[in-house]
Amino acid sequence: MKIDLAGQTVAVFGATHGIGRAIADGFHAERCQVLGFDRTRCGPHEPEPSFPIYEGDVTDSQAIEKFAQSVVRIDHVIYCVGIGSGAFGFPFWNVDPSRWTKVLEVNLVGAARVAQVLAPGMAARGEGSLLFLTSVAGQIGSQTDPPYSASKAGLINFMQCLAKDLAPHGVRANAISPGMVKTDLNRSVWQWGQERLPTEQRVDYETWADEKIRKLSPLGKWQEPAEFASMAIYLASPHARNITGQTINIDGGWVMHS
Numbered sequence: 001m002k003i004d005l006a007g008q009t010v011a012v013f014g015a016t017h018g019i020g021r022a023i024a025d026g027f028h029a030e031r032c033q034v035l036g037f038d039r040t041r042c043g044p045h046e047p048e049p050s051f052p053i054y055e056g057d058v059t060d061s062q063a064i065e066k067f068a069q070s071v072v073r074i075d076h077v078i079y080c081v082g083i084g085s086g087a088f089g090f091p092f093w094n095v096d097p098s099r100w101t102k103v104l105e106v107n108l109v110g111a112a113r114v115a116q117v118l119a120p121g122m123a124a125r126g127e128g129s130l131l132f133l134t135s136v137a138g139q140i141g142s143q144t145d146p147p148y149s150a151s152k153a154g155l156i157n158f159m160q161c162l163a164k165d166l167a168p169h170g171v172r173a174n175a176i177s178p179g180m181v182k183t184d185l186n187r188s189v190w191q192w193g194q195e196r197l198p199t200e201q202r203v204d205y206e207t208w209a210d211e212k213i214r215k216l217s218p219l220g221k222w223q224e225p226a227e228f229a230s231m232a233i234y235l236a237s238p239h240a241r242n243i244t245g246q247t248i249n250i251d252g253g254w255v256m257h258s
Contacts (some may be wrong), residue, residue: 009032010024026233051232058081059117068118074128111155111158120213133175133177134155176232176247183224216252
């Protein structure tokens with residue numbers, strides 16, 4: 001299959017770590033001009049990216065506008081920014097309401113800020129796409145972290161609003177939804193749970209993760225960042241010209257809608 005994206009400009013928000021980094025590297029391998037936006041550059045044990053990184057925060061509208069003004073054209077926008085509350089549920093009233101604000105500000109309002117700045121230019125040109133990294137938590141009401149779950153549900157709905165607004169202008173908007181991926185956020189869930197268990201009941205991360213994936217995923221396999229890169233590239237390509245307003249789960253069958 002010929003992807004035919006060479007030479008196009010792709011802005012990846014959250015480009016230096018995890019799934020966002022895999023997506024940025026994937027587009028770079030397709031000979032796209034990748035522009036990364038993140039709060040920090042790579043960590044000391046991570047390879048330097050082969051694309052430029054603009055250091056900024058998605059909660060800062062001026063930083064996003066300055067980033068947009070630094071380039072002539074952006075063909076595709078990928079939003080891979082996300083944080084958890086750091087105070088997990090079971091039940092939800094264990095999470096102080098004050099913890100909701102930052103999660104919503106980054107996961108949902110940050111995405112709206114990016115779209116507000118970049119989508120009008122795409123609409124004026126009559127082409128382009130936006131892609132948002134959501135989560136199965138936004139579809140099943142995950143109790144693990146209610147603010148995170150709610151923010152991702154809101155992001156799915158916002159993406160659908162965008163898809164409807166932008167369709168008459170030839171611009172598409174979609175989302176991809178991870179299930180179980182070994183990321184820092186996933187590891188933090190394990191750590192939080194272990195700290196609340198007696199010492200003799202605690203297990204290492206790999207044991208905990210293997211048990212959880214077998215319980216939640218019918219296919220029983222972890223999802224890998226490269227899988228999301230492949231889907232992101234496909235959704236940006238001409239092959240996906242009739243796909244908009246969709247949330248595509250890469251979750252091993254965890255979430256199934258009848």
